[in-house]
Amino acid sequence: MRTNNYKSGKDIMPLMMNFTEPNPISISEPVSITITYSDAEQINYEMRIVGTRSLRSSMTNKSRGIGRTPAHVTDRKNEIDDSKSVR
Amino acid sequence: MVLIFSNKEDSHPTNVIKHLVGWGIPVFRLNTECLLTDYEFRWWCCDSQSADFYIKNIKNGLEVYGHEITAVWDRRPKIPHDLPIVHHERSVNKYNREEAHEFLSFLRYFMRNIFSIGSIVEDRPANSKMLQLSIAQQMGMRIPDTCFGNYKEAFEALCASHDAISLKPIGNSSVFLKGEEEYVFYSQKAASSAVMQQSKEAFRQTACFLQNYIDKKYELRITACCDDIVACKIDSQAQTDSTGKVDWRQGYGHDLQHEIVEIPEHIKLFCRKFLQRMNLNFGCFDFIVTPENEYVFLECNPNGQWLWIELLTGFDISQIIAHNLSKYENPQHDN
Numbered sequence: 001m002r003t004n005n006y007k008s009g010k011d012i013m014p015l016m017m018n019f020t021e022p023n024p025i026s027i028s029e030p031v032s033i034t035i036t037y038s039d040a041e042q043i044n045y046e047m048r049i050v051g052t053r054s055l056r057s058s059m060t061n062k063s064r065g066i067g068r069t070p071a072h073v074t075d076r077k078n079e080i081d082d083s084k085s086v087r
Numbered sequence: 088m089v090l091i092f093s094n095k096e097d098s099h100p101t102n103v104i105k106h107l108v109g110w111g112i113p114v115f116r117l118n119t120e121c122l123l124t125d126y127e128f129r130w131w132c133c134d135s136q137s138a139d140f141y142i143k144n145i146k147n148g149l150e151v152y153g154h155e156i157t158a159v160w161d162r163r164p165k166i167p168h169d170l171p172i173v174h175h176e177r178s179v180n181k182y183n184r185e186e187a188h189e190f191l192s193f194l195r196y197f198m199r200n201i202f203s204i205g206s207i208v209e210d211r212p213a214n215s216k217m218l219q220l221s222i223a224q225q226m227g228m229r230i231p232d233t234c235f236g237n238y239k240e241a242f243e244a245l246c247a248s249h250d251a252i253s254l255k256p257i258g259n260s261s262v263f264l265k266g267e268e269e270y271v272f273y274s275q276k277a278a279s280s281a282v283m284q285q286s287k288e289a290f291r292q293t294a295c296f297l298q299n300y301i302d303k304k305y306e307l308r309i310t311a312c313c314d315d316i317v318a319c320k321i322d323s324q325a326q327t328d329s330t331g332k333v334d335w336r337q338g339y340g341h342d343l344q345h346e347i348v349e350i351p352e353h354i355k356l357f358c359r360k361f362l363q364r365m366n367l368n369f370g371c372f373d374f375i376v377t378p379e380n381e382y383v384f385l386e387c388n389p390n391g392q393w394l395w396i397e398l399l400t401g402f403d404i405s406q407i408i409a410h411n412l413s414k415y416e417n418p419q420h421d422n
Contacts, residue, residue: 012286012288012289012292013289013292014289014292014293014295015254015282015285015289015290015292015295016254016256016272016275016295017262017270018285018289019254019275019277019281020270020271020272020273020275021329022264022268022269022270023268023269023270023271024267024268024269025263025266025267025268025269035096035098037095037096037118039125039144039146039147040147041104042100042104042114042115042116042147042149043100043101043104043105044095044096044097044098044100044101046098
């Protein structure tokens with residue numbers, strides 16, 4: 001336990017704050033699970049984002065170095081091309 | 088009909104409602120933050136009609152009359168916020184919200200004689216830790232030595248009698264400072280000497296709440312609903328000071344172990360009688376079990392959370408809540 005030291009005068013904090021470690025305020029990460037309310041059923045559901053990953057692929061040219069013929073390489077695209085909320 | 092006061096973000100009613108609906112018990116959920124947008128309501132009393140009220144949920148078509156209600160669950164109502172018409176004048180919006188809030192308070196007090204779990208009528212007085220501790224002491228239960236005060240000398244006797252002190256927040260949960268730091272208030276353990284080294288000004292700024300720090304073997308969260316008692320052992324002492332050992336609420340997200348356990352009959356009896364003394368049908372009790380296996384009462388939250396215990400242990404507390412809400416609906420109902 002560490003007590004926080006403050007200057008006298010207007011900076012003096014209440015007792016409880018002197019024995020509480022502060023936390024820096026940080027921006028929270030987007031949550032993947034949200035609570036959704038159903039009016040019809042009058043209950044809550046946890047909704048999570050589900051995405052389907054693309055099976056697309058394309059050809060790209062990879063350099064083999066100066067003066068060398070580029071190689072043609074199959075490059076799979078791993079993008080999320082569709083997402084939705086599911087229970 | 089069971090009437091539930093809550094809000095759309097509250098997950099606690101979900102399994103309770105599923106049980107009630109499964110048993111054929113009608114339920115009307117009033118999400119109070121959208122009282123003005125999602126509901127139509129009226130209350131009346133006149134020469135030709137006794138007092139009654141009517142509420143309709145515009146979203147799902149459900150309706151309820153006051154005379155149909157057999158039980159109320161005051162779960163987590165919020166101040167009416169959503170407005171059907173938003174004015175450019177903030178003061179008009181504020182007025183509309185406050186009028187709706189006052190209507191809700193009147194309505195809730197109007198239903199004070201209906202069986203309820205959670206109650207804005209009884210919860211506020213029952214929330215007083217001073218009242219709780221004094222009643223627990225009168226009932227013969229061990230409690231921590233406790234002092235509230237706003238000047239340093241008020242705590243000299245407490246600090247002189249004990250090596251370690253527990254500093255606790257009275258109500259407020261956090262302070263944001265300069266937009267950069269947040270102080271989230273949990274119970275803090277401190278040496279008595281460290282407390283007495285604080286300046287007089289630190290004590291003078293507001294009411295302070297101190298108890299002697301009690302060594303723990305483990306802690307108990309006891310959920311009591313009428314005569315039904317569920318005790319959950321919380322293994323707080325396996326944690327570090329800042330992850331639940333001092334205040335188990337800090338153990339969330341730190342693998343704090345929970346286990347449903349049996350407790351002595353005299354503790355169950357205490358909880359039931361305590362609820363009766365406080366005019367409550369529900370309460371969440373916090374106890375310390377010492378290394379000497381003594382039970383020490385800390386507090387009782389008249390409308391505490393319990394869903395996390397159900398999720399961690401698998402014990403169906405929702406069914407207990409639903410059973411108690413439904414028992415006045417149909418005396419022959421077998422659930």
